[in-house]
Amino acid sequence: MSELNTQIKEVLIKALELEDITPADIEDDAPLFGQNKEGRGLGLDSIDALELGIAIKDNFGVSFSTVNEETRKHFASIDALAAYISANKKD
Amino acid sequence: MKAVAGKILFAVLSVLYPILVFCGLRFWGLSPRKLSILLLLLAAFHLISASRKKQPGAASRLKEGCFVAFLLACGVAAFALDNALVLKFYPVLVNVGMLFFFGATLFRKPSFVFRLATFADKRILQTADRSSVERYCDRVTLTWCIFFILNGSVALWTVLCADEKIWSLYNGLISYILMGILFVAEIGVRKMKQSQLQSYIPFSKIEADSRPDDSVVCFSGAGLSGDVKTWADFKADVSKVRQAVEAEPYTAWILNADDVYYFLVAIFALFQSQKKILFSANRQPEFIREIRKPDVGFLNDTGAEGALQIPKIIETYTAKNTWTPFDINAAKAAMYTSGTTGIPKEIPKEGWQYENEANALAERFAAGFANRNFYMTVNHHHIYGMAFSIFVPISAGLPIRRVRFEFPEELEQIVKEPAVIVASPAFLKRLAANRKEPLPFKKPPFWLSAGGLLPDEVANRVEELSGNGVQEIYGCTEAGAIATRRIREKKLWTPVPPNKISFAENGCLKIDSSYTDIGGFVTGDLGKIEDDGTFQLMGRADSIVKIEEKRISLPEVENRLRQTGVVRDVRVVPMTGKRQFLAAAIVLNDEGNARFKGEEKKDINAFFKQHLSGFLENTVQPKKWRYLEELPQDGMGKIKTREVQALFEIPESPNFKILKYHLEGNVLTVKMVIPSTSDYYDGHFPEFKLLPAVVQIDLILRFFRGFMKLPTTIEKMQRVKFSNPIFPEHPVTIEETYSPDTGKLAFKITGEDGKTCSGGTIVLKKENA
Structure with a gap:
C-alpha cells in the first residue's frame, strides 16, 4: 500500500510539475484539492485534476469516467487514490 | 581686532545716539557742549576704522573724508556754540551719508545690495538668473535711497520744528522700526522671488541675448566651479552643428548623444533648422539601420558607425551668428520606447508637446527647482529624463551636469551643491541598500523618481539619508509627466496642472492636457479617480490575464502578497507550459528574512499560499515561487515580464x-x-x-x-x-x-x-x- 502511495506521489509531482516538494512532503490523508481546516493540503485545482487523471491512466492503467462527484471522492487524498487504483487495477 | 572693536563701538554709539542725547539733555542735565564729545568720539571711531581699510579707492576716501569732516564740524560747532540744535543734526547726517553710500553704487554698478547678494552666494554670478537678480537688487538699492531721503527729511523736520522729545522718539525709535519693517519686507519679497524660476523662457523663444554670455549651461564636474560650457559657447556650438546639418540633404536626424551638452546643442541646431529629430537611446548598428530611412541623418558623440560626430563638428566648423528662436509648432520629433514586448515602438512627438510639458513642470516645481543644478541618473533620450533634465533646465536657465551618475557613490561629490536629482527607482534602491551613513547635503537635494514603482521603504530610507523625500512622477512617452506624489505624504497621485484625468471607454485612465493631442491620450493603466481629481493606479490593463479561463489582475495578486508585510518587492507573471498558471517572484524585506530564517522553501510557499487562499481561488494562485535578492530589472529600473518569466523556465x-x-x-x-x-x-x-x-x-x-x-x-x-x-x-x-x-x-x-x-x-x- 505505502509503496503504491509513494508511486502515486511521484507521478503526481512529475505530472503537475510541482516544485519544492518531495513525496515525503505529501501526507497520505491530506486533501489534494484546497486545504482543510488545519491548513494541510496541496491546493491543486480542477485543471490539475484533469492532468492527474491522465497521468494516472498512463502510469497505472486505471481510467476515470468523466469528472463527477464520485470521481471527486477518489481524488480526495493519496490514500483514496491508492484505494481506487488497487481496486480497479487489472492484473 | 581693534578695527572690529572700533566698528562695534561706532555702531552702538550711532544707534543709541538719539537716546543718549535726549537723556543727557533732559534727565542728566548735561550741556550740549559736554554731549558734543559723543559726536567727536563718533568721528574718531569712524576715522580709525576707515583708515584701517586696505587700499581704499579715491572715491571711498573722499566719501569717508566728507563724513568725518561733517561729524567733526558738527561736534566742534556744538562744542563752541554749546547749542543743542547742532547736536540733533547727527541722524540727518547719517541718512545723508547712507543715501550717498547706496546712491553712489547705483551709478557705479554693481549696486550695493547686489554686491551683498553675490558675496553671500557666488553662484549667482554664473547663472542665467544673474540679470534678474541684479535688476532686483538695483531696485532694492533704489528703494533704500528713497527711504533715506524720506527718513532724512522727517529727521530734519524733527530737528528744526519739533521738540527734543519728538526728535528722540522719531530718531531713536520710529525711524529704526521703519528701517526694520523695510528690511523684513524686502527679505519676504526676496524669498518669494527666489522660489520662482526668474529666467524661465519657453525654450523655442530664447533669444541670443536672453542669457548672460558667461552664464553656465552645462558643467562637467560636481558643480559650477569646475569646467563649464557657457551660453556663449552654446550659441557658437549650435551655429556650428546647424551649418553641418544644413550642409546635408537629410530632412530628419537620428540623435544619440551620451553627453548632455552635445545632446542639447544638437536639439537646438536641428530645431532651428527645422529638421525632425529621432531621439534614440539605442545606437546598436542593427537598430540604427532599421530606423534610418534614406532621408535620415545620424548625429552622435561616441563614434557610432555612419554618424556625424558632434564633437568633431564643433572642432572643425567656425561659429556664426545664426541663433534664432524657432517655430515650436513646426518642430517634429519621435521617440522610441522599449515596449512591453521588447520590440521598440516609434512614438511621434511634436515640439509644442515638449515645450508645454516643460512649462507645466516648471510651474509645478518652481520652488523645488529654483537656484539649483540638475543632475540625472537616467537616460535623457527617454521622455522623463528629457523633460526634467533637458527641457526644464534649459528653459529655466539652470545648469545641467553633462554626464549622468551611474553609481550612488558618486553623489558624495555633490553634497555641497544645491541639487535637483532626476533619478529612478533602480538607482534609489541601490542607494538605499548600500549607503550606511547619511549623505551630508548642505541643502537637501530635490529628488525625482519615475520609471517604475518606488517601494515605500526605499523612499523613507532616501529621506533619512538625504534630508529630503522623493517626488515620484507618473507618466508615459506619449503623454509626458502626468501626475506626482510624495510617498510619505499620501498614496494618491495628484495630476500636474493642466493634466485632467478621466476614464476612457475601455475603463483605462485618459489624460487631457496642454501636451497631449487634442483628443487626449488613453493610457494602458487602470485606476480609481477620487472626487478631488487625485487618483490611484490599479495596474496595467494588459496586466489582466486569463488563467485557464479565469480573469485575474496581476497587480491584485501582487498587492495581496504585499499585504503580508514581509514583501519588499514582488512580481507575478503568467506562464504557459502544459497549462497556464501564475508564478511569483518575491524579494522578502528584513522582517520577512528574519521570519523565515532557516525555514525550507516549501514552508515559505505555504505561508503565502495560506494568505492568498483567503482571497483567490486555487487556479489563480501562484503555482511556482522564487525568492530573490532583487528582481531582474533593466537600466531604467523597469522590470520586464519576460525576464521574470525566464526565472521560472529554469x-x-x-x-x-x-x-x-x-x-x-x-x-x-x-x-x-x-x-x-x-x-x-x-x-x-x-x-x-x-x-x-x-x-x-x-x-x-x-x-x-x-x-x-x-x-x-x-x-x-x-x-x-x-x-x-x-x-x-x-x-x-x-x-x-x-x-x-x-x-x-x-x-x-x-x-x-x-x-x-x-x-x-x-x-x-x-x-x-
Missing part, C-alpha cells in the same frame, strides 16, 4: 538557489547560492564540502540555456581554471559573456569576498538551427 532545484540575475546584451550575471543540503556535495569530501568542477560547468551551461535560450553542446574548453573552492551557503556570482560570432562563452565565478573561484572559456558548437 526548473527549481533543491541543489541551488538563484538570488538575482541580470541579462544585458550578451552578458549574463547570476548570483546564486548552494545550500549545504545540496546533492552536489555528495560523494566528495563529506567533512570539507567543495563544489565539483563538473557541477560548476553544468550550472554555467544550465543558466546560459535558461536565460539566453541558446543550445549548449560543448566543442572544447580553453584555459579553464578552478582557483578557489565554492562552499555551501556562500553566495557566488557567475558572469557569462557570449560572443555569437566565435561561439565562445567566457565565464567567471566570483565569491562575495571578490575572490575568483573559477574562470575560463567554453567553446560551444554552432548548431545548424
Whole structure:
C-alpha cells in the first residue's frame, strides 16, 4: 500500500510539475484539492485534476469516467487514490 | 581686532545716539557742549576704522573724508556754540551719508545690495538668473535711497520744528522700526522671488541675448566651479552643428548623444533648422539601420558607425551668428520606447508637446527647482529624463551636469551643491541598500523618481539619508509627466496642472492636457479617480490575464502578497507550459528574512499560499515561487515580464538557489547560492564540502540555456581554471559573456569576498538551427 502511495506521489509531482516538494512532503490523508481546516493540503485545482487523471491512466492503467462527484471522492487524498487504483487495477 | 572693536563701538554709539542725547539733555542735565564729545568720539571711531581699510579707492576716501569732516564740524560747532540744535543734526547726517553710500553704487554698478547678494552666494554670478537678480537688487538699492531721503527729511523736520522729545522718539525709535519693517519686507519679497524660476523662457523663444554670455549651461564636474560650457559657447556650438546639418540633404536626424551638452546643442541646431529629430537611446548598428530611412541623418558623440560626430563638428566648423528662436509648432520629433514586448515602438512627438510639458513642470516645481543644478541618473533620450533634465533646465536657465551618475557613490561629490536629482527607482534602491551613513547635503537635494514603482521603504530610507523625500512622477512617452506624489505624504497621485484625468471607454485612465493631442491620450493603466481629481493606479490593463479561463489582475495578486508585510518587492507573471498558471517572484524585506530564517522553501510557499487562499481561488494562485535578492530589472529600473518569466523556465532545484540575475546584451550575471543540503556535495569530501568542477560547468551551461535560450553542446574548453573552492551557503556570482560570432562563452565565478573561484572559456558548437 505505502509503496503504491509513494508511486502515486511521484507521478503526481512529475505530472503537475510541482516544485519544492518531495513525496515525503505529501501526507497520505491530506486533501489534494484546497486545504482543510488545519491548513494541510496541496491546493491543486480542477485543471490539475484533469492532468492527474491522465497521468494516472498512463502510469497505472486505471481510467476515470468523466469528472463527477464520485470521481471527486477518489481524488480526495493519496490514500483514496491508492484505494481506487488497487481496486480497479487489472492484473 | 581693534578695527572690529572700533566698528562695534561706532555702531552702538550711532544707534543709541538719539537716546543718549535726549537723556543727557533732559534727565542728566548735561550741556550740549559736554554731549558734543559723543559726536567727536563718533568721528574718531569712524576715522580709525576707515583708515584701517586696505587700499581704499579715491572715491571711498573722499566719501569717508566728507563724513568725518561733517561729524567733526558738527561736534566742534556744538562744542563752541554749546547749542543743542547742532547736536540733533547727527541722524540727518547719517541718512545723508547712507543715501550717498547706496546712491553712489547705483551709478557705479554693481549696486550695493547686489554686491551683498553675490558675496553671500557666488553662484549667482554664473547663472542665467544673474540679470534678474541684479535688476532686483538695483531696485532694492533704489528703494533704500528713497527711504533715506524720506527718513532724512522727517529727521530734519524733527530737528528744526519739533521738540527734543519728538526728535528722540522719531530718531531713536520710529525711524529704526521703519528701517526694520523695510528690511523684513524686502527679505519676504526676496524669498518669494527666489522660489520662482526668474529666467524661465519657453525654450523655442530664447533669444541670443536672453542669457548672460558667461552664464553656465552645462558643467562637467560636481558643480559650477569646475569646467563649464557657457551660453556663449552654446550659441557658437549650435551655429556650428546647424551649418553641418544644413550642409546635408537629410530632412530628419537620428540623435544619440551620451553627453548632455552635445545632446542639447544638437536639439537646438536641428530645431532651428527645422529638421525632425529621432531621439534614440539605442545606437546598436542593427537598430540604427532599421530606423534610418534614406532621408535620415545620424548625429552622435561616441563614434557610432555612419554618424556625424558632434564633437568633431564643433572642432572643425567656425561659429556664426545664426541663433534664432524657432517655430515650436513646426518642430517634429519621435521617440522610441522599449515596449512591453521588447520590440521598440516609434512614438511621434511634436515640439509644442515638449515645450508645454516643460512649462507645466516648471510651474509645478518652481520652488523645488529654483537656484539649483540638475543632475540625472537616467537616460535623457527617454521622455522623463528629457523633460526634467533637458527641457526644464534649459528653459529655466539652470545648469545641467553633462554626464549622468551611474553609481550612488558618486553623489558624495555633490553634497555641497544645491541639487535637483532626476533619478529612478533602480538607482534609489541601490542607494538605499548600500549607503550606511547619511549623505551630508548642505541643502537637501530635490529628488525625482519615475520609471517604475518606488517601494515605500526605499523612499523613507532616501529621506533619512538625504534630508529630503522623493517626488515620484507618473507618466508615459506619449503623454509626458502626468501626475506626482510624495510617498510619505499620501498614496494618491495628484495630476500636474493642466493634466485632467478621466476614464476612457475601455475603463483605462485618459489624460487631457496642454501636451497631449487634442483628443487626449488613453493610457494602458487602470485606476480609481477620487472626487478631488487625485487618483490611484490599479495596474496595467494588459496586466489582466486569463488563467485557464479565469480573469485575474496581476497587480491584485501582487498587492495581496504585499499585504503580508514581509514583501519588499514582488512580481507575478503568467506562464504557459502544459497549462497556464501564475508564478511569483518575491524579494522578502528584513522582517520577512528574519521570519523565515532557516525555514525550507516549501514552508515559505505555504505561508503565502495560506494568505492568498483567503482571497483567490486555487487556479489563480501562484503555482511556482522564487525568492530573490532583487528582481531582474533593466537600466531604467523597469522590470520586464519576460525576464521574470525566464526565472521560472529554469526548473527549481533543491541543489541551488538563484538570488538575482541580470541579462544585458550578451552578458549574463547570476548570483546564486548552494545550500549545504545540496546533492552536489555528495560523494566528495563529506567533512570539507567543495563544489565539483563538473557541477560548476553544468550550472554555467544550465543558466546560459535558461536565460539566453541558446543550445549548449560543448566543442572544447580553453584555459579553464578552478582557483578557489565554492562552499555551501556562500553566495557566488557567475558572469557569462557570449560572443555569437566565435561561439565562445567566457565565464567567471566570483565569491562575495571578490575572490575568483573559477574562470575560463567554453567553446560551444554552432548548431545548424
